[in-house]
Amino acid sequence: MAKALHHRDLRREAKQQGEPVPPIASLAIAFSAQALARLGMPTAGADPNFDRGMLQDLRTIGDPLGEDDLPSDWRFGHTDETRIDLLLVGGESSEPSLNSLFEKWCGILSSGWALVHWDFARRREDDKEFFGFNDGVSQPGIRGLRPDGTPLVNRPISSDDPRSLEFARPGQRLVWPGNFILGYQREVEGNSPGSIFEPPQSWMRNGSYLVYRRLNQNPERFREAVEGLRAYLASQGEIASHDWLSARLVGRWKDGTPVVMSPDGPNTEIGKDVFRNNNFRYAFGEQEIKVTQQDGSTRIVMATPGDPRGKLIPLMAHIRQINPRAGQSEEGAEQHPQKLMLRRGVTFGKEIEEDPEGERGLIFLAYQTSISRQFLFVQSTWANSANAPTSWGPDPIISQDGTASPKRRIRVFVPSGRPHDCPFNGRWVIPTAGEYLFLPSLTGLKELCQS
Numbered sequence: 001m002a003k004a005l006h007h008r009d010l011r012r013e014a015k016q017q018g019e020p021v022p023p024i025a026s027l028a029i030a031f032s033a034q035a036l037a038r039l040g041m042p043t044a045g046a047d048p049n050f051d052r053g054m055l056q057d058l059r060t061i062g063d064p065l066g067e068d069d070l071p072s073d074w075r076f077g078h079t080d081e082t083r084i085d086l087l088l089v090g091g092e093s094s095e096p097s098l099n100s101l102f103e104k105w106c107g108i109l110s111s112g113w114a115l116v117h118w119d120f121a122r123r124r125e126d127d128k129e130f131f132g133f134n135d136g137v138s139q140p141g142i143r144g145l146r147p148d149g150t151p152l153v154n155r156p157i158s159s160d161d162p163r164s165l166e167f168a169r170p171g172q173r174l175v176w177p178g179n180f181i182l183g184y185q186r187e188v189e190g191n192s193p194g195s196i197f198e199p200p201q202s203w204m205r206n207g208s209y210l211v212y213r214r215l216n217q218n219p220e221r222f223r224e225a226v227e228g229l230r231a232y233l234a235s236q237g238e239i240a241s242h243d244w245l246s247a248r249l250v251g252r253w254k255d256g257t258p259v260v261m262s263p264d265g266p267n268t269e270i271g272k273d274v275f276r277n278n279n280f281r282y283a284f285g286e287q288e289i290k291v292t293q294q295d296g297s298t299r300i301v302m303a304t305p306g307d308p309r310g311k312l313i314p315l316m317a318h319i320r321q322i323n324p325r326a327g328q329s330e331e332g333a334e335q336h337p338q339k340l341m342l343r344r345g346v347t348f349g350k351e352i353e354e355d356p357e358g359e360r361g362l363i364f365l366a367y368q369t370s371i372s373r374q375f376l377f378v379q380s381t382w383a384n385s386a387n388a389p390t391s392w393g394p395d396p397i398i399s400q401d402g403t404a405s406p407k408r409r410i411r412v413f414v415p416s417g418r419p420h421d422c423p424f425n426g427r428w429v430i431p432t433a434g435e436y437l438f439l440p441s442l443t444g445l446k447e448l449c450q451s
């Protein structure tokens with residue numbers, strides 16, 4: 001974990017300094033429950049959703065099913081011939097080096113394994129996903145120390161501020177590592193740790209359940225739907241621009257600026273400022289906060305307004321629906337940190353101009369220790385629901401309702417301040433494959449190879 005975070009920091013620093021990103025090759029190998037059973041690895045006591053596989057959960061997840069009960073839009077992963085047993089996630093500094101890495105794996109795996117699918121995923125300019133928004137701005141901060149005794153994630157908030165017990169950077173919720181990796185203390189209510197989440201089998205220690213979803217995106221459909229929303233509001237005598245409305249659907253402007261901090265337009269200074277771009281909690285405002293910067297100097301981070309009623313960020317906006325922070329939900333705010341996952345979304349597919357008919361979208365990868373309490377809960381109980389975490393409609397970006405033409409109504413407070421319940425129909429995120437996998441630690445992987 002410390003090594004992975006170190007690599008991430010190196011990349012981030014290089015990007016911030018405008019220097020070339022250092023060539024760090026990486027490879028992760030994750031296994032489905034079926035594959036582990038065939039390899040003879042003991043999994044008794046493993047997460048029951050992992051054991052059953054994602055196909056069994058599709059009614060809950062909301063992907064449309066055909067008459068054969070198989071997902072109608074999946075390209076692979078749903079038949080015996082295309083079942084996902086292994087997921088290899090590789091990173092390289094350039095496409096040619098990734099291709100040669102890929103050929104090497106194919107050579108190693110050739111006996112007994114067949115290639116089902118290969119996606120070339122990459123970070124687009126400014127980390128923007130295909131609807132044009134900066135992604136990966138919000139991540140939980142993992143509690144814990146590196147071997148040298150320093151915290152795993154930077155803790156810049158002054159230690160005499162009680163918020164330093166709850167947050168790493170301002171607004172970045174600290175979460176006990178047992179929420180993401182087996183064998184550590186788990187997140188429960190409050191700031192003290194829960195009991196150690198023991199792995200069901202010793203070889204699974206330091207491993208994590210990996211939820212893989214291949215989500216096709218249709219930027220043109222999304223654009224048309226936002227345009228439809230704009231036209232509907234115009235028919236009600238309200239004026240709202242396209243960008244203003246799309247920012248309300250996500251909860252951030254395209255450059256990552258939180259709408260709650262800059263309701264009238266993006267402010268790149270805030271969007272790029274890691275001390276500010278997550279410093280909000282919806283239920284109440286944040287007082288100013290003192291932080292120590294990397295060069296040792298101190299700085300006061302400005303106060304942020306609250307937005308308990310969703311006048312600035314609608315209650316069903318994507319980032320609010322899937323992480324209500326200290327805001328309203330049917331669960332109670334103290335339960336919210338337990339739902340957090342480590343998300344790694346990477347875009348796949350070519351730009352529209354290069355390949356207008358091609359597939360494109362997001363490879364959604366999320367690491368966690370309880371699929372039902374984390375991914376499944378967030379997708380089905382919150383994103384898909386019109387009544388939870390609040391009763392303002394489902395998540396406008398990722399909700400699924402088991403049909404190919406979902407009907408949605410969403411409520412927006414338009415610039416005039418009046419609330420409007422608006423139709424917002426169509427489908428712009430289409431799941432085309434997925435599986436629950438287990439990502440072992442290097443030690444677990446060695447045991448697996450020896451078995």
Ligand code: HEM
Nearest residue numbers: 129133134135136137138215319322323362378379398429
């Ligand atoms: C194509 C599909 C998706 C798109 C386009 C998308 C887009 C975004 C964007 C633009 C953000 C704001 C940047 C950030 O805060 O990191 C975000 C945040 C987030 N998304 Fe998604 N997302 C997608 C799928 C999903 C799925 C499937 C889930 C979980 C089931 C999810 C969970 C989250 C979470 C937890 C956050 C952070 C919220 C916060 O802490 O404030 N997203 N997403």
